[in-house]
Amino acid sequence: MALDVLKVTIERGPDAAAAQQSFDVPAYENQTVLDVVSWVQQNADPTLSYRFACRVGMCGSCAMMVNGVPRWTCRTHISKVLDGNAVTIGPLRNLPVIKDLAVDMDPFFDKWVEAEGVHHGALTRDDPIAPVDETTVERTTANTGIECINCSVCYAACDTVTANKDYLGPAALQRAWTLLNDAKDEGRASILDAVSGKGGCHTCHSMGSCTAYCPNDLDPMSAIAGLKRETARSFFRRGRS
Amino acid sequence: MKELRLYMAQRITALIMAPFVIGHLAVMIYAIQGGLSAAEILGRTQGSVLWFLFYGTFVVVVSIHGAIGLRVAASEWAGVKGVALEVFMWAVGLCLFYLGAQAVWAVTFAAGVGP
Amino acid sequence: MKAAKGITSRAHPLWLAYILHRLSGLALAVFLPLHFWVLAMAVTDPERLDGFLRLTESGVVKLAEFGLVFLLTVHMFGGLRLMALEWLPWSASQKTLAVGATTASFLIAVLFFMRAI
Numbered sequence: 001m002a003l004d005v006l007k008v009t010i011e012r013g014p015d016a017a018a019a020q021q022s023f024d025v026p027a028y029e030n031q032t033v034l035d036v037v038s039w040v041q042q043n044a045d046p047t048l049s050y051r052f053a054c055r056v057g058m059c060g061s062c063a064m065m066v067n068g069v070p071r072w073t074c075r076t077h078i079s080k081v082l083d084g085n086a087v088t089i090g091p092l093r094n095l096p097v098i099k100d101l102a103v104d105m106d107p108f109f110d111k112w113v114e115a116e117g118v119h120h121g122a123l124t125r126d127d128p129i130a131p132v133d134e135t136t137v138e139r140t141t142a143n144t145g146i147e148c149i150n151c152s153v154c155y156a157a158c159d160t161v162t163a164n165k166d167y168l169g170p171a172a173l174q175r176a177w178t179l180l181n182d183a184k185d186e187g188r189a190s191i192l193d194a195v196s197g198k199g200g201c202h203t204c205h206s207m208g209s210c211t212a213y214c215p216n217d218l219d220p221m222s223a224i225a226g227l228k229r230e231t232a233r234s235f236f237r238r239g240r241s
Numbered sequence: 242m243k244e245l246r247l248y249m250a251q252r253i254t255a256l257i258m259a260p261f262v263i264g265h266l267a268v269m270i271y272a273i274q275g276g277l278s279a280a281e282i283l284g285r286t287q288g289s290v291l292w293f294l295f296y297g298t299f300v301v302v303v304s305i306h307g308a309i310g311l312r313v314a315a316s317e318w319a320g321v322k323g324v325a326l327e328v329f330m331w332a333v334g335l336c337l338f339y340l341g342a343q344a345v346w347a348v349t350f351a352a353g354v355g356p
Numbered sequence: 357m358k359a360a361k362g363i364t365s366r367a368h369p370l371w372l373a374y375i376l377h378r379l380s381g382l383a384l385a386v387f388l389p390l391h392f393w394v395l396a397m398a399v400t401d402p403e404r405l406d407g408f409l410r411l412t413e414s415g416v417v418k419l420a421e422f423g424l425v426f427l428l429t430v431h432m433f434g435g436l437r438l439m440a441l442e443w444l445p446w447s448a449s450q451k452t453l454a455v456g457a458t459t460a461s462f463l464i465a466v467l468f469f470m471r472a473i
Contacts, residue, residue, distance in 0.1 A: 159366070163317035193242075202248035205378075206441055208370030221370070225442045228248070232443065235249050252443075255435050262432045266425065270469060273421075277409040279402050282395075300392075307385045314382060337388060344395035351399040 006078065008036055010048070011065075011090035012100045020088075021045075033073035033081065034062050037089060037101065050101035057215065060151035064101055065090040070156035072215040093156040108152050111168045116194040117175035120187025132183055142181035145174045145223050147216050154210035154220050166199030170210035170220035173201050177223035180230065192231055201227035247309050254306040261299045286348040293349040300341030308334030377434040380427040387424060433459070 006025045013019035023040045034052055041048040052062035057075040064073050066081050067088055081087055095103040123130065133139060154170035155161055161169050176195050179185045195201045201224045210220040272281070286292040312330040315321040321329055366372075397405035411417050436458075440451055 159371075160317070196242055196245040198244060200244055202244045205374050206370065206438060207374035208368065209366065212368045212370070226445075228442045229445065231245055232249060232252070235245055252439060255439065259432060259436060262428060266428065267469065269425065270466070273412070277412050279398055279405045279409060282409075283398060303388065307381075307388065310381050311385055314378065333385075337385075337392075340389050340392035340396070344392040347396045347399040 005085065006036060006082070007084075007086040008040065009086070009088040010037070010040065010101070011088065012048075013097065027078075027085070031078045033064070033066055033071065033076045033078055033087070033089065036078055036087070037064075037073065048101070049099040058149060060149035063092055063151040063153050063156065063215075065093055065156065070153040070213055072151055072153065075215065092152055094158070094161045095152065095156070103152075105152060108155050108169065108171070109150070111199075112150075112172040112175060114194065115168045115172035115176045115200075116187055116191040117172050117179065118187075120179070120185050120190065122186040130184055136183070138181040138183065141226070142178045145178040145218055145220075148174060148218060149216060151215065153213050153215055157209035157213040159207060159209065160203060160205055164199060164203055167203045168195070168199050168201075170204075170224065173204070173227060174218065174220040174223040176201075177226050180227070192234055195227045196231050201231065204228075247312070250305060251309045254302040254309075257302045258299070258306065261295070261302070264295065265299070283348060287350075289349060293345065296345045296349075297342075300338065300345055304334050304338040304341060307337050373434060373437065376430060377438065380431040380434065383427050384424075384431060387427075 004027055006027050008023045008025045010021050010023065011019065012021055023044050025036050025039050025044075028035075034055065037048070037050050038052075041050065050062075050064070052074060053059040054061075055074045057072055060072070062073045063070060065071075066073065066076060067083060069081075070092060071081070073089075078087065089101065091097045091101050092103045095105065095107060098104050148171055150171065152171065154174075158167075158170055161167050173195060176191050180188060180191050204221070204224045206221055206225065208221045211218070211222070214220065272285075286296075308330045311333050312326060315329055316326055366375075394405065394408050397408070412421065437455060440446075440454065444451070446454070
């Protein structure tokens with residue numbers, strides 16, 4: 001594919017449609033979406049704001065909407081998303097825009113804590129290190145969810161997040177699920193309480209956009225299903241006792 | 242914990258309804274053979290404790306299920322929140338139950354209609 | 357917000373299953389009161405009920421009835437699918453097999469039933 005120039009539309013500002021700007025960006029053999037945005041900032045408009053750090057898919061800071069799909073832009077080759085020679089890049093959905101392509105991630109991280117996605121330790125530094133058996137079902141279950149890089153792609157993909165501002169979202173709930181299965185975490189009761197409340201796991205409709213678009217191939221939808229299963233089980237137990 | 246209770250109520254009523262829906266579908270396929278008439282429906286259901294229990298239970302669970310389902314849709318798609326949302330849910334549930342109970346009563350034990 | 361207009365990320369089976377379940381549920385909730393109201397006529401106004409029932413012989417109404425049966429079936433299987441997805445700790449392929457088997461046996465049962473009567 002020998003393209004010379006890419007037609008790049010960037011949505012700037014909260015009222016994106018009114019603030020769309022087009023740029024002609026030279027095409028290269030190897031070029032990610034992030035490279036395209038960087039070219040615009042460095043060569044066409046130095047006022048363009050966007051966020052990135054590691055450029056290798058580890059830090060989770062460069063996610064944007066690319067042709068209407070949330071993606072990690074540093075690991076998305078431009079040839080994968082081009083429509084002819086055109087591409088539209090916008091700020092992540094479901095989060096307040098600060099400026100241009102940079103969104104305010106606070107709601108995303110606040111919900112992470114609201115879902116009790118924090119370590120609940122019971123030991124002190126004086127205790128011996130507790131052994132973790134890598135072969136247990138709980139550990140393998142937890143392992144499927146721990147590679148989350150907090151990029152918020154799942155949060156942007158989810159229509160339930162759009163419809164309900166209280167909904168904790170896929171990433172935070174998946175974190176709660178991994179901690180629930182973590183032998184070193186002692187927060188079982190508070191996690192189950194947190195995910196059973198307003199905007200908890202029962203808000204999810206299993207529409208699966210989180211799992212479909214997770215750049216690390218994680219499965220938040222199944223993690224949330226796990227929380228539903230555990231809360232349902234504890235519901236029946238509480239009913240009996 | 243209201244979210245969990247609503248979720249459980251929605252799932253439990255759904256599980257109860259599954260056999261009822263299959264039963265109802267079967268009755269429908271059977272009943273429409275050769276056309277429908279009031280006399281035919283009443284002939285089957287009138288005075289029958291079994292049909293009264295079948296459709297009576299069906300109406301109770303469908304009222305709960307429908308009310309919770311519409312609650313979610315109203316909150317997500319119409320932005321109904323707070324007290325208004327609770328009122329809406331109860332209104333839907335009671336309305337469905339009232340109309341459904343009337344219908345079940347009408348085709349089973351209502352006085353004044355002979356077969 | 358306008359930014360959402362471009363979201364094309366919904367075109368995958370689970371999202372379509374979700375929207376089908378939501379819309380069929382809403383449609384059933386609209387239909388149910390009418391259904392109850394018409395049936396209650398068995399007491400209040402039997403002639404009118406017969407009038408309604410005669411309507412069912414016309415083509416348009418037949419089509420609408422097919423639609424209702426379709427909605428009810430889709431909503432039921434969609435709901436059972438959802439509960440299997442959420443509550444059964446099976447693998448994805450096991451669930452696909454189970455759904456396939458259930459649907460096939462239901463279709464066979466319906467066919468058998470239709471032939472039998």
